[in-house]
Each structure stands twice: as C-alpha cells, then as structure tokens.
Amino acid sequence: MVYPLPAQLIHEFASRVKKIYVIEELDPYLEEQIKAMGIEVTGKDIFPYTNEFDPGIVKKAINSDRSGTVSPYQQSLAHRPPNLCPGCPHRGLFHALKKSKAYVHGDIGCYTLSYLKxxxxxxxxxxxxxxxxxxxxxxxxxxxxxxxKVVGVIGDSTFLHSGITSLLNMAYNNSDALIIILDNSTTAMTGMQEHPGTGYTLMGKEAKKVNLNVLVSALGIENIRVINPYNIKETQIAIKDELASSGPSVIISQAPCVLFKRANLKPVPPLKIDADKCEGCRTCLTLNCPPIAWKAGITKEGSKRKGIAVIDETLCNGCGLCAQVCKFGAIS
Known part of the structure; x- marks a missing residue:
C-alpha cells in the first residue's frame, strides 16, 4: 500500500487523460485520497465493494458506465495453474517433504503453490x-x-513478520513438531521487498541483518539445522532426522530466490535429457518444473516407454533437481 500517495505524480497523470477509473478491491482508499486532491475519478459508484476482481468484473463495471466501453476479448488465454518459478529452491524441499508422509501446515508465500498437484x-x-x-x-x-508426523513451513520474511512468537511458544511448551523456515533472502511473492533478514531497508540502505540461526536459538530451540534445498538427499535426511528427534526442531532451508539469483549471479547452463537413456517413467515431471514437458509417442526397442521427457532450454535455470530424481541418468 502506497502512503503517502505521490500527489504530484497523480496530478501529472490526471492532466494527461480525460477520465480516470480507480479499480481497487474492498474499501475505496485510493479513490478517497485522490478525490481529496481535487481530482475527479470514477470508482465505487460502479465497482463492487466485495469479492476479488477479475477482468470480467472490471469489464462489466466499465461498460455499465456510459462514458466508457471495453471491447470484447479477442482471444482467451490457455488455462494454466499457478506454479513455482523454474529453478525455485522450494521445489526440492517440498518434493522431499511429500516423501516424508508428514502433515504439513503451510503459510503465506510462493511456497503455498506447493499445495497443488x-x-x-x-x-x-x-x-x-x-x-x-x-x-x-x-x-x-x-x-x-x-x-x-507434524511439520510447519514458513518463509523467512513471514517468520520475521508473524512467526517468532509462535516458535517461542513451541519452545516454551516443548512441542514435538518440526518447523522449516524457507530462507530465500527476500519477500518474493509480493515483489522482492527487503526485510530484517536481508540486511537492507526498503529504501536500500544497509541495516542490521537478523541471523535466523541465532534468533531461533535465542527463542529456546536446541535442534537447529541449516540445509541446501537443491540437495534433495541432504534435505530428505535432515527432515527424517528432525522428525525423529524429541521436542521442537527447526530446519532453515537456505538458498536465494531464483529471481534474485538470476539477477545477481552468473547464469548456469541449462540441462538436457538424453532421449536414448530416458525410460519415460515421468519421475522428473513430479517436480512440476515449467521447463520439463512430456513428448508422447517416442518409443524405444526393448522398452515399455510411451514417450520421453523434454526440457525447454530457454526456461531451464540449471538447478539440477530433475537430474537428482532421474533413476536412469538421462538428465545432465
């Protein structure tokens, strides 16, 4: 939420257009602030106060206003469920978590998408x-x-925002549960904002950086482990060991967000699938990584395969997770 509003910028924008629509869900916060600047806008007199907006709702509202029309859609986009980015460090962790058979309580962040098939x-x-x-x-x-059998998963920024007191309560009451903090060094889902664990303020100035390991220890947690989620075997062992331990335990899954990584680190060569080695078992597809697709109809003599997996090299970030789950060494 922007506050205070950039009044000069809004006035400059308003001077260049004939009509302004303020499209915001729930209460008319921006609308009221802009009207207070003396700028005429159309908002909640045509847009609903309730529910999430979609293109259909916005189109219907604007078309109901005599002074504005929206042309019908020319072409519908193909339906696609939301997904983690190619090379996301959360993917390896949740692949390992699924195999643990534990009950996993999620939180608000990119990793919530791991609920989906x-x-x-x-x-x-x-x-x-x-x-x-x-x-x-x-x-x-x-x-x-x-x-x-019980796991809680929370991102680093969400933990610092509203998870600390709950973890303190777990330590105080000696709870037998495993908490995994997904430390990707940013607030990825809402726009890569800084937080107390990054070492910078929202304005980009250097600040005191919270050490999650030290903080968790100070809350009374004795079983703490830091892992690299790109190493699936290490991740599986850590989860198994901490679930078997007594009392509360914490795993800090530490790897930078792939968007942050892409912008600041050297690129990694994309992976490739050897069609001769691929047996079409589809195990790599269970990672749900966007570059990996299925190409049906490619058979092999002496094999029961009905197709092969292929990798779109323009999307692959070279994280190596698919190579780790391939039993036939077909990915490199």
Missing part, C-alpha cells in the same frame, strides 16, 4: 504466520500419535 507438499494454509501455531496445536492435540 503434482507436488502436493502442503495440507493446510490459513493465514500469515499460522503455520507454526497450527503445527504446535496439532502436535499437542495428537500427543504420542503426532510424534514424527
């Missing part, structure tokens, strides 16, 4: 900061039956 690494998501409290509550409710 085929990753299916989350089982609940209520609100920002709820994952730790939900995991704590479930572990206490299930008691012995819940040991080794």
């Amino acid at each position: 085929p990753l299916e690494g989350l089982h609940s998501c209520i609100c920002m900061g709820a994952s730790i409290g939900m995991a704590h509550g479930m572990s206490k409710a299930l008691k012995e039956k819940g040991k080794g």
Whole structure:
C-alpha cells in the first residue's frame, strides 16, 4: 500500500487523460485520497465493494458506465495453474517433504503453490504466520500419535513478520513438531521487498541483518539445522532426522530466490535429457518444473516407454533437481 500517495505524480497523470477509473478491491482508499486532491475519478459508484476482481468484473463495471466501453476479448488465454518459478529452491524441499508422509501446515508465500498437484507438499494454509501455531496445536492435540508426523513451513520474511512468537511458544511448551523456515533472502511473492533478514531497508540502505540461526536459538530451540534445498538427499535426511528427534526442531532451508539469483549471479547452463537413456517413467515431471514437458509417442526397442521427457532450454535455470530424481541418468 502506497502512503503517502505521490500527489504530484497523480496530478501529472490526471492532466494527461480525460477520465480516470480507480479499480481497487474492498474499501475505496485510493479513490478517497485522490478525490481529496481535487481530482475527479470514477470508482465505487460502479465497482463492487466485495469479492476479488477479475477482468470480467472490471469489464462489466466499465461498460455499465456510459462514458466508457471495453471491447470484447479477442482471444482467451490457455488455462494454466499457478506454479513455482523454474529453478525455485522450494521445489526440492517440498518434493522431499511429500516423501516424508508428514502433515504439513503451510503459510503465506510462493511456497503455498506447493499445495497443488503434482507436488502436493502442503495440507493446510490459513493465514500469515499460522503455520507454526497450527503445527504446535496439532502436535499437542495428537500427543504420542503426532510424534514424527507434524511439520510447519514458513518463509523467512513471514517468520520475521508473524512467526517468532509462535516458535517461542513451541519452545516454551516443548512441542514435538518440526518447523522449516524457507530462507530465500527476500519477500518474493509480493515483489522482492527487503526485510530484517536481508540486511537492507526498503529504501536500500544497509541495516542490521537478523541471523535466523541465532534468533531461533535465542527463542529456546536446541535442534537447529541449516540445509541446501537443491540437495534433495541432504534435505530428505535432515527432515527424517528432525522428525525423529524429541521436542521442537527447526530446519532453515537456505538458498536465494531464483529471481534474485538470476539477477545477481552468473547464469548456469541449462540441462538436457538424453532421449536414448530416458525410460519415460515421468519421475522428473513430479517436480512440476515449467521447463520439463512430456513428448508422447517416442518409443524405444526393448522398452515399455510411451514417450520421453523434454526440457525447454530457454526456461531451464540449471538447478539440477530433475537430474537428482532421474533413476536412469538421462538428465545432465
């Protein structure tokens, strides 16, 4: 949310157009502020106060206003479910979590997308900061039956925003649950904003950087482990070990957001699939990485395969997760 509003910029924009529509969900915050500047706008007199907006709602509202019309859609886009970015560090973690068979409480962030097939690494998501409290509550409710089965997953910025007190409560009440903090060094889902764990303010000035390991320890957590989520085997071992431990434990999954990484680090060569080695088992497809697709109809003598996996090299970030899950060494 912008505050204070850039009044001069808004006045300059208004001077260049004949009519202004303010399209905002829920309360007319921007609309009221802009009207207070003496600028005439059209807003909640045609747009609804409730529900999320989509192109259809906006089109209907503007077409109901006699002074404005929106032409019909020329072509509908293909339907595609939301997905984690190619090379996202969260993908390897949730691939490992799914294999753990634990009940995973999610939180608000990019990683919420791991609820969807085929990753299916989350089982609940209520609100920002709820994952730790939900995991704590479930572990206490299930008691012995819940040991080794309850996980809470939360991003670094979300943890610093609203997860610290819940983790303190877990330590204080000796909860048998595992919390995984996804430390990707940014607030990725809402636009790559800085937070207390990045070492910079929102204005880009250097600031005190919170050390998550030290902070978690100060809250009373004794079992703490830092992992690289791009190493699936290491991640699986860490999850298995910490679920088997007594009392609360924390894994810090540490790897920079792939968007941040792409902008600041040297590019990594894309991976390729050897069609002769691929057996068409589709295991790599379970990662749900956008560059990996299925090409049907390509058979091989002496094999039952009905197609092969292919990688779009223009999208691949070379993270190597698919190569780790391939049992036939077809990806390199």
